[in-house]
Amino acid sequence: MAYKNSVVSLAGWHPTCLYKGMKLHLDWSAYETAGQGDAYAGIPASGGDFAKAVAVCISDKQCQRKPKGVMCPSFRATDETAHSPGGRVQVLKAALNGELGEDAFTGQQLADAMELCVGCKGCKRECANQVDMATIKIEYQAQRNEKSGVPLRERLFADLPQQLHRYPVMRRIIRWRNRAPWLAKLGERLFGISAKRKLPEPSTTPFVLSSEAYRSMNDFGALSKADSKDVILFVDTFALHFDPEIAHAAHQVLSAAGYRVTTLQPDLFDEEPERALCCGRTYLSLGQVEQAKREARRMQLALRPALAAGTPIVGLEPSCILSLRDDHLKLGLGEEAVALSKQVYLFEEFIAREHDRKRLALDLKPLPGKTLVHGHCHQKSVGAMKSLRKVLRMIPEFDFEFIEASCCGMAGSFGVEAEHADLSMQMAELDLLPALRAAPDAAILANGFSCRHQIHEGTQRKAQHVALLLRDALKEKTC
């Protein structure tokens, strides 16, 4: 069953809509007609369209089996039906039916049910009725945050991109914390960040745009209409602060392929023009919806000329790009969000698309050895692995194999949270880490930032992004 994934339905939605006293933070109007006329749908008494999104579960328990695939890592790791999508639905329904008391959204039962959902979107893809528990969890967290405030640790993690911009000393503090066990223990006591886990270390120098590459975004629209080989490169928070070489490699590959690459900059009228743009993913995944909207609006403002010109926007981090394509449609941001969702591509999707259109001028050489490929859950959830396979086949004689695995278990901040660190590694041990250990000499490809960190934690091996792989395969490096 497919539900409207369109902002056409936004017309009647407003963030202050009240459904029997419940203000919804996300736009659930795509579910307006879900379950209509179905006496057995069991739509809860409160929650409006959000309740209908919960009630699309038909309790067939498919999510409580353990086939290979993405769904459901928390069920597979715990073996408890309460931690399956269907198990969570039961508690959500009880909460929305008033069975858990007036304060259900701040209560322990709902917290326990939602705690181990890592937001992998596996259920949205693999459950027959596309139960979207990752987004349901965001609404739950937003409801909880509204009533009892944002927990300190969640505020820290969500704000990290901004803090790295405002306080460059954070880079050194994180590196120091990773090397000083006493500091890691203090961090666990104060903030609940697991002392057992290393934190991803920011690069000493974040991504800096070279002066030749920069063109004003406001000039861009006019230039682009006459030039169909324009492309915008969105350097997300993770590439910007942690892995700038990935952004440089993507720039290099796109340029080598004959594209005129403009790196996305804040609009001149942006309230913080010095701060890099961010899709707001770190906020959204922790239920901080208003902050996510603020970041999304900054992106919309900057992208206005490119959206008007129909220019493709290419990004590197699956969770960021697929937020722009999917999650932002639930933020009530209007037609520009829809236009953006249709114009944004993962790097590998864009390369594959242009290859199919025979517009790509990439001259690639063979790369030695075997490479194991781990897909980010969100890449898998939208079927983007096909594009990745196509791109890898463009490298002559390239020997690669996709690992059949669920979520790596890192899932943003989940894996470094003290109470979740062990379960996070158990998720990685389900399929991913054994497959990597079985091929100790293989190179590893993983486009997800969290996945690369988890792989490094579990194997001490460094995984790389496909942009770096393609850069290495360029016959002649352009810069």
Ligand code: SF4
């Ligand atoms: S979440 Fe999906 S797979 Fe699980 S019981 Fe509900 S409908 Fe079935």
Ligand code: SF4
């Ligand atoms: S989003 Fe992932 S972890 Fe959460 S219920 Fe769905 S399959 Fe399970």
